Amino acid sequence: xxxxxxxxxxxxxxxxxxxxxxxxxxxxxxxxxxxxxxxxxxxxxxxxxxxxxxxxxxxxxxxxxxxxxxxxxxxxxxxxxxxxxxxxxxxxxxxxxxxxxxxxxxxxxxxxxxxxxxxxxxxxxxxxxxxxxxxxxxxxxxxxxxxxxxxxxxxxxxxxxxxxxxxxxxxxxxxxxxxxxxxxxxxxxxxxxxxxxxxxxxxxxxxxxxxxxxxxxxxxxxxxxxxxxxxxxxxxxxxxxxxxxxxxxxxxxxxxxxxxxxxxxxxxxxxxxxxxxxxxxxxxxxxxxxxxxxxxxxxxxxxxxxxxxxxxxxxxxxxxxxxxxxxxxxxxxxxxxxxxxxxxxxxxxxxxxxxxxxxxxxxxxxxxxxxxxxxxxxxxxxxxxxxxxxxxxxxxxxxxxxxxxxxxxxxxxxxxxxxxxxxxxxxxxxxxxxxxxxxxxxxxxxxxxxxxxxxxxxxxxxxxxxxxxxxxxxxxxxxxxxxxxxxxxxxxxxxxxxxxxxxxxxxxxxxxxxxxxxxxxxxxxxxxxxxxxxxxxxxxxxxxxxxxxxxxxxxxxxxxxxxxxxxxxxxxxxxxxxxxxxxxxxxxxxxxxxx
Ligand SMILES: [Zn+2]
Numbered sequence: 038x039x040x041x042x043x044x045x046x047x048x049x050x051x052x053x054x055x056x057x058x059x060x061x062x063x064x065x066x067x068x069x070x071x072x073x074x075x076x077x078x079x080x081x082x083x084x085x086x087x088x089x090x091x092x093x094x095x096x097x098x099x100x101x102x103x104x105x106x107x108x109x110x111x112x113x114x115x116x117x118x119x120x121x122x123x124x125x126x127x128x129x130x131x132x133x134x135x136x137x138x139x140x141x142x143x144x145x146x147x148x149x150x151x152x153x154x155x156x157x158x159x160x161x162x163x164x165x166x167x168x169x170x171x172x173x174x175x176x177x178x179x180x181x182x183x184x185x186x187x188x189x190x191x192x193x194x195x196x197x198x199x200x201x202x203x204x205x206x207x208x209x210x211x212x213x214x215x216x217x218x219x220x221x222x223x224x225x226x227x228x229x230x231x232x233x234x235x236x237x238x239x240x241x242x243x244x245x246x247x248x249x250x251x252x253x254x255x256x257x258x259x260x261x262x263x264x265x266x267x268x269x270x271x272x273x274x275x276x277x278x279x280x281x282x283x284x285x286x287x288x289x290x291x292x293x294x295x296x297x298x299x300x301x302x303x304x305x306x307x308x309x310x311x312x313x314x315x316x317x318x319x320x321x322x323x324x325x326x327x328x329x330x331x332x333x334x335x336x337x338x339x340x341x342x343x344x345x346x347x348x349x350x351x352x353x354x355x356x357x358x359x360x361x362x363x364x365x366x367x368x369x370x371x372x373x374x375x376x377x378x379x380x381x382x383x384x385x386x387x388x389x390x391x392x393x394x395x396x397x398x399x400x401x402x403x404x405x406x407x408x409x410x411x412x413x414x415x416x417x418x419x420x421x422x423x424x425x426x427x428x429x430x431x432x433x434x435x436x437x438x439x440x441x442x443x444x445x446x447x448x449x450x451x452x453x454x455x456x457x458x459x460x461x462x463x464x465x466x467x468x469x470x471x472x473x474x475x476x477x478x479x480x481x482x483x484x485x486x487x488x489x490x491x492x493x494x495x496x497x498x499x500x501x502x503x504x505x506x507x508x509x510x511x512x513x514x515x516x517x518x519x520x521x522x523x524x525x526x527x528x529x530x531x532x533x534x535x536x537x538x539x540x541x542x543x544x545x546x547x548x549x550x551x552x553x554x555x556x557x558x559x560x561x562x563x564x565x566x567x568x569x570x571x572x573x574x575x576x577x578x579x580x581x582x583x584x585x586x587x588x589x590x591x592x593x594x595x596x597x598x599x600x601x602x603x604x605x606x607x608x609x610x611x612x613x614x615x616x617x618x619x620x621x622x623x624x625x626x627x628x629x630x631x632x
Contacts, residue, residue: 043330048297049085065417068124069410078596080320084301109132129588140303144364167214179206192270236356252375299348419491419492496546497547570588
């Protein structure tokens, strides 16, 4: 039975390259999940892109003397390269500055507005007393009223993360000329979140027992204090407000949080338009059998378990004010919000400014993508905060990937290649042979059950148990000591190679590139699991503009089942699957970390 599965991956903010803490929260888990679901026969649509609006992008662009769009163009490209390098199998990784995204965001705004879930509110906005012109939020700085941090901005405090209004700042000053702004009445739009308290409450209650308990508990706690939330800002970088009298105002834009969460839908629409069937996205958003899984770090739970569902309920006309679905039709709510906890780096919080960081591209310049994917799967922040240490990375790489898995592959294939030049035929099987084969086959439903629940640590450990059993089987059967009994050696190696083939399949979601290698070493033809690529494409609605997307063809041969290996397939001597790391890398890497 094949299902449509939407994998909605959090949108990285385009103000710098990604570090391994970022990708351990949203990137690698979502890809493991998607690859497993495709192998199980489901129709996966995995979408995301760079989040490119908002004050921090504009502030950074001002600092560097470029436009916000130029800055976003640069980091969109850098981030796309990072994520492709990790083998993340997006069907579409796009961006929020496309004309398609603007149109979908404005449609959702209009649907909410028509159903009465958006209302205007007069607030106090800043103007420059010397020029009389509006001062956008980013040009106002002051002390945060909540945490008393000195450099808080007019819309947000980067220290405590709270949303602010410029008038709440203590001692506000203009960053342009240092003068104290004057506050005058200005109009903005608010999302009526309290109107969704009831529908959100019963929806979240229905997820008891399904979601990770930490996510559900956090989301239920938020319900106790739902306040109207500002949806627009005094800012010139963002999606214009699609109402008469508003759309042409240069200093009124939709708030970045509002446009970014709608990216899951707009990216699905863009993917469909590029596929040649503009309505294809509806299979994932309007089909009652489809399921949607959202992957993120825990700082994003509020947007995915509260605000995005509220927007969908409102667009569908299902909040306290009722209403009816907008022109796209009724849209599906998330089936599950899968949030990771935080990764720290050698006991400290990641910090780009203090150089307590390792960027994805630097990591990939020195180590295998699969080695990082493995670390994140078995030791990442799946259900609790965890610490990345270089010594643990070294130990897991050398002890588990090289000594356990790489060694099993290497010695099974090299013995068979050297003695028989091909996969040998099995003769009469002993009880030990049959038990080994049964152990390997039995792992498929068990590992599958863990992947289904996004328990990547358990899934990977179960697969490695099979590998450890197989190494033990070889040590006990000692095929290298049986030169006088080639028929028995054939059977042992046949069993070992079958288990290698099974383990390759079990590990494909976590280790796609090295599983492709094992597939080829065992004489498999064609692509096994498929890898992402970057394509330069034209904007669908803005002629002359092009940008890179991540996409790919992932319908390779990989299926979630044990496939009998074929005796007689020629085998060449294997190349090492993983590189053994020199213990001195630990000190080298620690020396690169700043204090
Ligand atoms: Zn603060």
